Amino acid sequence: MNWDQALAQEGSRWREAALRQVDTERLLHGTMRRLERNGLTPAEAMALMGHLLEPLCGKKAAESTMTAASRRCGGLSAHNWRTFVACLSELISSFCGAAAGRLVDQAGLSLELA
């Protein structure tokens, strides 16, 4: 299984978890263990966020909004991940609503970056 498929699978797990009332913290550790890393790179974290947003606003919308957020915060790195998450949250909430913006905030800040 390649990296993209692995992330897609983890994204699906997160979405299903929301429906099955699964403990998210345990799910996050499980995700990290399965991905065999101590932390994600910014690009991997962005891909995971994309899979989380996909059922709400669509694949292309999630991708282009993340690209716009990355451009707005001056490029994506582990150092400015929080700034990126704040930008993404603002952009998502502008067309998906405040609840979706909060989701981006909480999911983004709960990810551990290497």
Added chain:
Amino acid sequence: MTEWGEFIKLTAYVAALAYCWRIRADHPRPARMRQAWFWLAVSSGLSILRHAYELVGYLADWELDRMSWRQILIVLALLALTWGLVELAAAFRAVGFGLHWRRLDWFWLAAIVVLAVPVVVHRHRLGDANSTIAAMRSLQFLSSILLAVPAALALGLHRISVEMTGGKWATALQWMVAFLVSRLVCLCLLTAVPDSWLVVTLLGWAAPWMFVLAAAERWSVTRAAEKMSDQIFAGANKAS
């Protein structure tokens, strides 16, 4: 049967108003999307008044002139709907969606104009065109044109939904497109094809419910996000 039709539409717009108002509250104050859902809620509210007026009119067997006053509510509802759609499209354009129209979109725009022509040409076949009140006849003419404007704006929403590539929001936009176009098709059939009353009646009943489905689908974005958010928050609290 006409009374039942009015009741079905009235119920649909009550449901639409409830959804639009909730969605409006999900957007922060200066957001254009908040404005969009506010105006869509206003349009739903005016449509409730319009169908309640018509329902009372049919039940009390009002004469045409008295009934034709509904044109004020129809035009106001269409203006609010148009403005809501403009704000909706503008909110999407601000984040880069719906900026690039394809050749096919221009073809559909031409189709909308073609559909609007028989409505304007044969508008004398519509009930209120025979009202003795000149202002109501003018408003009826205006509402025929105004109905085509939201249908044209629907093309922009369709382009946005295609660009989003799936998701609940895109589904909501597609239902909204169906609602806006079906109303124009309905009026076009009513004026140009006099024998199509059954199709017109069924489509006329279904159209407002398409708007309800659009709003319900958009509201499900908020519900799903809240659910996922709660889970993450609960997990974070447990960890700390």
